[in-house]
Amino acid sequence: MQNVRLVTAVGARPNFMKIAPFIRALRDYASSPSPALRFEHVLVHTGQHYDDAMSDTFFRTLGIPHPDINLGVGSGSHAEQVGRTMIAFEKVLVERQPQWVIVVGDVNATCACSITAKKQRLKVAHIEAGLRSFDLSMPEEINRIVTDRLSDLLFTPDAIADENLRREGVPAARIRNVGNIMIDTLDANRAAAAALSVEGLLPPKLIPEQNVLESVASPGGLAGGYAVLTLHRPANVDQRDVLTDLVRFFLDELCLELPLIWTLHPRTRARLESFGLWRDLLDCPSVILVEPLDYLEMLRLNMDAAIMLTDSGGLQEECCVLGTPCLTLRPQTERPVTLEQHGGVSRLVGNQINRIRAGFKDLYRQPRRPHRPPLWDGHTSGRIVSALAEVSSGTD
Numbered sequence: 001m002q003n004v005r006l007v008t009a010v011g012a013r014p015n016f017m018k019i020a021p022f023i024r025a026l027r028d029y030a031s032s033p034s035p036a037l038r039f040e041h042v043l044v045h046t047g048q049h050y051d052d053a054m055s056d057t058f059f060r061t062l063g064i065p066h067p068d069i070n071l072g073v074g075s076g077s078h079a080e081q082v083g084r085t086m087i088a089f090e091k092v093l094v095e096r097q098p099q100w101v102i103v104v105g106d107v108n109a110t111c112a113c114s115i116t117a118k119k120q121r122l123k124v125a126h127i128e129a130g131l132r133s134f135d136l137s138m139p140e141e142i143n144r145i146v147t148d149r150l151s152d153l154l155f156t157p158d159a160i161a162d163e164n165l166r167r168e169g170v171p172a173a174r175i176r177n178v179g180n181i182m183i184d185t186l187d188a189n190r191a192a193a194a195a196l197s198v199e200g201l202l203p204p205k206l207i208p209e210q211n212v213l214e215s216v217a218s219p220g221g222l223a224g225g226y227a228v229l230t231l232h233r234p235a236n237v238d239q240r241d242v243l244t245d246l247v248r249f250f251l252d253e254l255c256l257e258l259p260l261i262w263t264l265h266p267r268t269r270a271r272l273e274s275f276g277l278w279r280d281l282l283d284c285p286s287v288i289l290v291e292p293l294d295y296l297e298m299l300r301l302n303m304d305a306a307i308m309l310t311d312s313g314g315l316q317e318e319c320c321v322l323g324t325p326c327l328t329l330r331p332q333t334e335r336p337v338t339l340e341q342h343g344g345v346s347r348l349v350g351n352q353i354n355r356i357r358a359g360f361k362d363l364y365r366q367p368r369r370p371h372r373p374p375l376w377d378g379h380t381s382g383r384i385v386s387a388l389a390e391v392s393s394g395t396d
Contacts, residue, residue, distance in 0.1 A: 002037040004392045007092065008102040011046040011073070011085070011109025013058055014314055017295060018104045018127060019043075020062040021184035025381035029389065036393045039385075042096055046085050046109040047072040057294045062185065078108055078139050085112035093120045099392065100125055103147060106334075111143035118150045127181055127384060129154035130161025131313075131334035137235075144334070153391065155384050157181075158337040158373050178383040179375030182317050186299065187378035193299040198222055201297050207264070207289040210282045225306035226288075227258045227364065232265035233311045236329055236351050240275045246329075247277045249353050254360060255286035258306055262289050263298065307364040309356075320344040321376060323368035327359045343371045 006026075010019050026039050045067035059066065071088040073081055085108065093101070093116065101117035103110045104127045117124045126147050133141050148154055154170060156162050157180040165175050199221055206212065229250070237243050250260055262281075272278045281287050293301070299318065302308060308319050311329040319326035320338040326346040328339075338344035347363065349355040375383075 001035075002393065003040055004037050004100065004388075005040040005042065005096065005098040006100045006102055006388070007042045007044060007096055007098040008104070009044045009046060009089065009109055009113035010067075010104060012107045015104045015107060015109070016058040016062060016064060017185045017314065018181045020064050021181055021188060021381035022102070022104075022127065022384060023064060024188075025385040028382065029385045036389050039388075042069065042092075042098065043067045044069045044071065044089065044092055044113075046070075046089070046113070047074055061294050061296055062189070073109075081108045082112040085109055086116045089113050089116045090120070093117060093122065098122060100388065102127065103151075104128060106131070106140040106143045106147070108139070108143060111146050114147045114150045123152045124150055125153040125155065125384075125388065126151040127155045128157060130156040130165045130175070132161075132164045133330075133332040133334040135332050141334070153387065155181075155380075155387070157376075157380075160337055160342075176383075176387050177375065178387070179377060179380035180317060180373070181380040181384070182314055183321055183372070183376045184378050184381050185295070186318055186321060189296055189299060190303075193296045193303060196296060196300040198226075198300060198304060201293075201300060202261070202288065202290060205290040205293060205297070207282070207291065210287075210289055212285060212288050222259060222304075225258055226304075227254060227260045227307045227309060228301050228305045229260055229262045229308075230265070230310045230312050230315060231262075231268050231329065233330065236311055237265075237268045237271045242351050243271055243275055244277060245353050246351060246356075247272070247281065249356060251280060251284050251287070253357065255284060257360075258364065259286045259288060261301060261305075262287060263293050263301075264289055264291065266292075307360065309360075316344075316346045319346060320371050320373070323370035325363035325366050325368075327356060327363065329356070337373050343373070345369055345371065 026041055029035055047070055069092055073084045100123050102125050103114050114124050129148050131144055135141055154165060154175050155178045162175055162177050231237060254260055302318055302322055302324055305324050308315060308324050308326045313335055316326055316328055316335050316338040323345055327349050328346050329351055331350040338346045340347055347359045349359045
């Protein structure tokens with residue numbers, strides 16, 4: 001039987017959620033009655049996300065095996081991360097000699113590993129290809145464009161992504177619309193998340209200086225509904241006036257209607273403290289500040305949230321399938337299929353307070369409206385593995 005060696009590179013938490021179902025699909029293929037070939041899989045963690053405790057938590061929660069190789073790239077500027085990743089990953093490719101390098105999403109590791117693979121004349125497959133925000137101020141957009149230009153197989157989540165690639169001149173034979181692999185992860189973990197208690201999961205993660213433990217821990221303390229907030233992009237948190245206006249809206253308007261559960265990114269917390277906003281948040285009884293959550297915990301919050309406010313891409317997709325009204329705190333999104341005009345539940349509001357206010361008033365009392373775009377059915381990873389098998393065995 002033909003052996004095909006795959007090296008898969010992951011670098012940050014968004015990658016972990018996308019690679020878990022792919023690894024399961026490889027196992028399922030190997031145990032199928034008559035596989036056309038044998039995949040040998042090497043999982044490389046670049047270490048771009050350098051919080052080992054959080055990385056280990058995500059791997060354990062999602063059932064991802066311990067990486068075969070950890071490059072330990074760590075923190076640094078974009079150039080430093082990309083450069084260190086390329087140097088270390090090249091050594092892996094020279095040693096392992098794979099037929100395919102699989103990259104995922106749009107983090108620095110995705111770009112760095114695809115460049116390194118092509119310089120070694122190896123085939124590259126990109127999971128989550130074709131997404132475009134058309135905003136080159138976003139480092140992720142540059143990573144997406146470079147990776148897609150170099151990839152031999154481009155696994156797209158939706159028809160809009162297909163069209164983006166066709167406009168850029170990518171041959172149709174290289175594009176495979178397989179659906180959204182993030183939804184494979186959501187469907188696989190939905191029951192486990194539903195078994196968690198919101199009031200039970202929050203107290204261990206609460207920022208200790210605040211005095212909200214009693215209201216959170218009380219039975220049914222959040223039964224009347226709550227909003228969830230994630231915020232980390234530089235455009236939202238690095239400018240004092242922007243972040244101050246956002247915090248004042250949350251404290252003076254949103255929290256009069258709903259308790260706000262804010263999952264804090266380390267970058268955001270540092271800015272809140274340096275801009276003198278931290279104390280006001282700690283003193284507000286309707287703001288619940290929590291440390292970063294693992295995947296199941298965040299999914300559980302999303303499942304019952306009255307509204308999500310986020311500048312994260314993955315949460316837009318989860319809100320779409322769960323039906324959670326979502327205010328996307330960005331001027332553009334690379335995931336337009338999740339927007340209201342395409343049947344989703346997300347609305348672009350950027351960081352302009354008048355738009356956030358209007359969107360909040362429109363959406364937070366609306367009933368949940370789950371929406372699944374075509375092929376967002378929980379079986380994307382199987383389609384990816386089948387396509388790799390077909391191309392590698394020459395049956396495609």
